[in-house]
Amino acid sequence: MEATVSAMAHSHGITPEQLRKDNPFMGELAKIGPIALVVAVVLFAIGYLMSGADEHQRFFFSYIHNYVFFTSISIGALLFTLVNHVARASWSVVIRRIPEFFAGSLWMMGIAGLPILIMVLTGKVEVYEWVNIGSWIHGAEQQIVQNKEAYLNTTFFAIRYFIYFAAFFLFGRAILLNGSLKQDNQPDGDEKDRGTMRMWQLSAPGLVFSFLLMTFFAIDMIMSLDPIWFSTMFGVYYFAGAMIGFFSTMILMFKWLQSTGRLKEAVTVEHYHDFGKFLFAFVFFWGYIAFSQYMLIWYASIPEETRWFHIRQNADWTPLSWLMLFGHFALPFAFFISRYIKRHNGLLAVGAVWMLVLHWLDHFYQVVPEYQRITGVQPGGGLGAAFDISEIICLLAIGCFWFGAFMVTAGKNPIAPLGDPQIAKSLKFDNVKV
Amino acid sequence: MSQTEAKTMTIEEPTEGRKLLGYLLEFDNVDDLTHGAEKVRDAGYSNWDCHTPFPVHGLDHAMGAKPSHVQWIVLACGFTGLLTGLFIQWWMNAVVHQGNVVTGYQYFISGKPFWSVPANIPVMFELTILFSAFASFFGMLGVNRLPQYNHFTMYSERFGQVTDDKFFISISSEDPKFDVGKTRDMLSGLKGTYLEVLED
Numbered sequence: 124m125e126a127t128v129s130a131m132a133h134s135h136g137i138t139p140e141q142l143r144k145d146n147p148f149m150g151e152l153a154k155i156g157p158i159a160l161v162v163a164v165v166l167f168a169i170g171y172l173m174s175g176a177d178e179h180q181r182f183f184f185s186y187i188h189n190y191v192f193f194t195s196i197s198i199g200a201l202l203f204t205l206v207n208h209v210a211r212a213s214w215s216v217v218i219r220r221i222p223e224f225f226a227g228s229l230w231m232m233g234i235a236g237l238p239i240l241i242m243v244l245t246g247k248v249e250v251y252e253w254v255n256i257g258s259w260i261h262g263a264e265q266q267i268v269q270n271k272e273a274y275l276n277t278t279f280f281a282i283r284y285f286i287y288f289a290a291f292f293l294f295g296r297a298i299l300l301n302g303s304l305k306q307d308n309q310p311d312g313d314e315k316d317r318g319t320m321r322m323w324q325l326s327a328p329g330l331v332f333s334f335l336l337m338t339f340f341a342i343d344m345i346m347s348l349d350p351i352w353f354s355t356m357f358g359v360y361y362f363a364g365a366m367i368g369f370f371s372t373m374i375l376m377f378k379w380l381q382s383t384g385r386l387k388e389a390v391t392v393e394h395y396h397d398f399g400k401f402l403f404a405f406v407f408f409w410g411y412i413a414f415s416q417y418m419l420i421w422y423a424s425i426p427e428e429t430r431w432f433h434i435r436q437n438a439d440w441t442p443l444s445w446l447m448l449f450g451h452f453a454l455p456f457a458f459f460i461s462r463y464i465k466r467h468n469g470l471l472a473v474g475a476v477w478m479l480v481l482h483w484l485d486h487f488y489q490v491v492p493e494y495q496r497i498t499g500v501q502p503g504g505g506l507g508a509a510f511d512i513s514e515i516i517c518l519l520a521i522g523c524f525w526f527g528a529f530m531v532t533a534g535k536n537p538i539a540p541l542g543d544p545q546i547a548k549s550l551k552f553d554n555v556k557v
Numbered sequence: 558m559s560q561t562e563a564k565t566m567t568i569e570e571p572t573e574g575r576k577l578l579g580y581l582l583e584f585d586n587v588d589d590l591t592h593g594a595e596k597v598r599d600a601g602y603s604n605w606d607c608h609t610p611f612p613v614h615g616l617d618h619a620m621g622a623k624p625s626h627v628q629w630i631v632l633a634c635g636f637t638g639l640l641t642g643l644f645i646q647w648w649m650n651a652v653v654h655q656g657n658v659v660t661g662y663q664y665f666i667s668g669k670p671f672w673s674v675p676a677n678i679p680v681m682f683e684l685t686i687l688f689s690a691f692a693s694f695f696g697m698l699g700v701n702r703l704p705q706y707n708h709f710t711m712y713s714e715r716f717g718q719v720t721d722d723k724f725f726i727s728i729s730s731e732d733p734k735f736d737v738g739k740t741r742d743m744l745s746g747l748k749g750t751y752l753e754v755l756e757d
Contacts, residue, residue, distance in 0.1 A: 414678060421675050424667070553615065 136550040137388045139541065142217070146385045147539045149530065156530030163524035167238070170516035181494060183242055183250045185513040186521070188490040190239065191344050192368070192483050193525040194232045195361065198337050199369025200225030201295050202362075205333060208299070208326035214397065216549035217389050220303065220540050221376055222369075224533045226291075227300030231528035233288030235521055239344070240284050243277055249497060253350040260350070267427070268350045275350055283343060287336050294329045298322065300532070306542040319544055337362060345486075348493040352431045356416035363409035368482045370402040371475035378472050380538065389539060392466050393552055399465030402478065406459060410452035434492045439509055443488050451481045487514070568745055569754040571737060576757040578709035579729040580740060581716065582749040587613055589748040590724040594619040597726060600743055604732035608710065608725040630696035631689050638688030642681035647672065712755045 137145065174182035200222035207215045242248050252259040253275040256268050268275065302322045309315045338358025346357045354360075377390050377398075420428045436444045455478060464470045491509060494500075540546060571577055584590040587609075594607050598621040607616055650664055651672035663671050698704070710716045710727050719725055726749070728740060744752055 414675075418675050418678065422669075424669075 136391070136552070139546050139550065142389050142539060142546070142550060143541055145388050147389070147537045147541060148385075148535065149533045149538060152383065153530055153534050156527050156534070159523040159527030159530060163235075163520050163522075163527060166516055166520035166523065170513055170520060171238075173516070174513050178248055179242075180248055180250065180498070181511050182513045182517070183239070183248055184491055184494040185511060185517040187239060187250070187344060187348070188486050188514065189483075189517040189521045190232075190236055191341070191361075191490070192486045193521050194229070194236070194340075195365035195482075195486075196368040196372050197225045197229040197232060197295075197525070198291075198333070198340075199365040201229055201291065201299075201333055202330070202337070202366070203369060204299050205294070205326045205330040208322050209330055211323060213545040213548040214394075214552040216543045216545045217386075217539050217552075218373070218377065218394050219543075220536075220538050221373065221380075223295075223300045223303050223540075224529050224536075224538075225369075225372075226295035228525075228528040228532040229295045230288050230292035231532075232525065233284070233291070235524045235528075236284070236288075240281060243280055246277065251347055251350070252497065253347060264351055271350065275347060280343060283339060287340050290332060290336055294325075294333060296532075298325050298329065303540050303543065304536055306540065306544075307537055309542055311544070315542065316544055334358075334362070337365070345489050348490060349431060349496065351427050353428070354416055354420065354431075356412055356419075359412050360409075360416060363405055363412055364482050364485055366405040367402065367409060367478050370398050370405065371478040371482070374398050374402070374471055374475040375479075378468065386539060389550060391552075392468065395468055395471055396462075396466050399459060399471050399474075402475070403456075403459035403465070406452065406455045406478070410456065413447070413452070434496055435488060439506055440488075440492055442506055443484065446481075447485060447488060450477075451485060455481075483518075566745060566749055566752060568741070568752045571754050572756060577730045577737060578712060578755040578757055579727055579731075579735075580744055581710060581713050581753040581755055582726045582744050582747060583715060583718075583751040583753070584724040584726070584747075584749050585722075587724065590726065591616060591619045593726055593747040593749060596743070596747055597728070600734070602728055602732050602734050604735075605726065605728040608716070608719045608727065610720055610722065610724075613724075625697075625700060627693060627696045627700055630700075631692045634692030634696075635685045635689040638684035638686070639681050641688070642684035643677060646677045646680055709755050712757075713753055715751065715753060 170182060170185075171179060204219060204222045204226050207219060243251060243254055246254045249255070249259050253268055253271070254277055256265060256272065260268050273279075299322060302318055306315055306318055309318070338361070341358050341361035345361070346352070346354065374395065377386070377395070381387055381390060417432060420432060434440060455474065458464060458474055464474065495509065543549075582593065584593060590607060590609070591613065594616060597605055598619065607613075607620060609616070649662065653663060665671075669676065709729060710725070715723070716725065726744075726747075728735065728744070734740075741752070
């Protein structure tokens with residue numbers, strides 16, 4: 124392994140002409156797209172029909188959990204693409220198309236979220252208690268939530284939902300992906316450079332807006348599951364997880380594409396090394412902000428804030444809290460700190476799988492304990508009893524939809540920005556060698 | 558940078574009876590310096606160095622520099638900082654007087670327990686950073702054997718331009734492979750512009 128790694132590091136990369144011959148297309152793989160979308164709908168129908176006993180209440184918690192999980196990865200892709208344009212980064216050009224596909228298909232997650240929107244608007248299933256303050260919230264808490272009603276009401280929720288995905292369509296699809304696709308076969312010259320310049324300029328406001336929209340999206344989808352609780356750190360918490368999910372996905376995606384013979388020469392150990400660095404940075408960032416959120420609430424010790432953690436670190440949920448501390452932070456921190464691991468393709472992929480699983484459990488940890496709080500059901504049988512088969516069905520259903528949306532967006536397009544003005548520089552990219 | 562134009566190198570001659578300290582080869586661009594460094598590396602020299610006005614990407618590879626050991630110093634000091642942070646808080650806040658032993662003082666703050674790890678983590682974190690930063694700064698100086706008050710390149714008049722627009726390779730006469738004739742022949746084969754002989 125080391126021998127091939129160093130041999131690659133010594134080469135000075137391939138030329139843009141060679142890249143065009145390096146199989147930069149999905150080809151046959153693109154057929155997965157429509158199939159995955161159909162499978163997603165079928166799985167959703169099965170899961171929904173299977174879960175009738177409690178009026179689909181538990182099912183919707185699984186659905187929200189998996190929905191925010193997959194959406195976070197695509198939001199991470201959008202933010203990554205934006206920040207690379209803002210920084211005028213050249214190293215990332217050759218790997219930028221895959222995040223562009225995710226960012227360009229992010230608006231389709233607006234379709235995947237429609238069951239949640241419909242559930243909120245019809246107000247029949249008790250998931251978000253603020254939907255029906257009168258009968259789902261009792262006692263003194265009722266007044267507290269009523270004070271938030273100007274924000275937490277179904278109409279405004281629907282309007283915000285529309286704004287999120289309209290903006291994600293605008294930035295992810297219309298500006299970034301279409302702008303980049305346009306350059307693929309464009310001759311070099313002023314017009315092409317103007318296209319790049321336009322993406323650089325629009326990415327700065329795009330970054331600000333996308334960050335805000337992501338924050339409100341996290342507040343609406345996850346934080347408002349407990350309408351009493353609040354944390355100013357929550358948007359950043361969602362962001363940190365999103366970036367971990369995104370970089371893990373990128374590592375696995377390129378490993379998979381290269382195993383099918385695509386971009387074998389173009390994407391080198393240098394790019395994996397940088398994904399590893401980002402992953403390491405965001406693992407620490409996640410630990411830093413997750414602990415900051417915890418400590419501030421722990422120290423202030425105000426009941427309406429501590430209740431969120433109180434559920435999660437007691438009874439059945441205790442092991443999950445410990446798993447977050449050690450499995451999501453301490454262990455990966457020690458693992459990814461090593462330069463050897465970041466440059467070792469196989470070990471890096473193992474770490475990426477681990478982080479994806481833990482990122483999924485992180486959202487499980489955020490969403491599902493609220494089901495217990497609302498229903499008052501004490502599972503009592505450990506973490507296993509808190510788990511539900513609908514988790515798996517929703518994971519597969521939304522996962523298929525998310526991946527199908529990505530593949531449909533990729534379609535017949537090149538999977539590397541072949542015509543980007545900085546592509547030649549990107550192909551020569553090399554971290555400081557040792 | 559064009560490498561097509563032929564370079565003419567001025568080569569100084571050693572003086573009889575003076576102690577030779579080393580050779581200093583001047584380059585006028587990064588590419589020539591990097592290729593020159595590769596040649597010197599491949600020739601097996603160990604007591605030599607490159608001097609540039611700014612950091613040059615990939616030069617440590619061209620020089621065959623081995624990975625630094627500073628990281629292990631930083632790791633050890635980081636852990637020391639972590640445990641120091643934990644210890645001083647335990648000592649100062651969580652321990653009561655026991656007989657003749659002088660111990661800490663328990664603060665009772667807003668109903669918090671005297672000893673609880675979440676409250677200690679910020680201090681542990683800060684001391685980890687502080688100790689690591691000291692370790693990387695002083696460790697870097699130590700591993701580089703800095704500060705050095707004298708170096709044979711200081712005997713050169715031309716060497717001042719290293720802070721401006723020139724690049725240099727210096728080879729010390731203390732290098733085991735150093736040979737007055739052979740080393741000069743090797744250096745004169747590189748794309749430098751001026752080979753200086755440094756003498757005491």
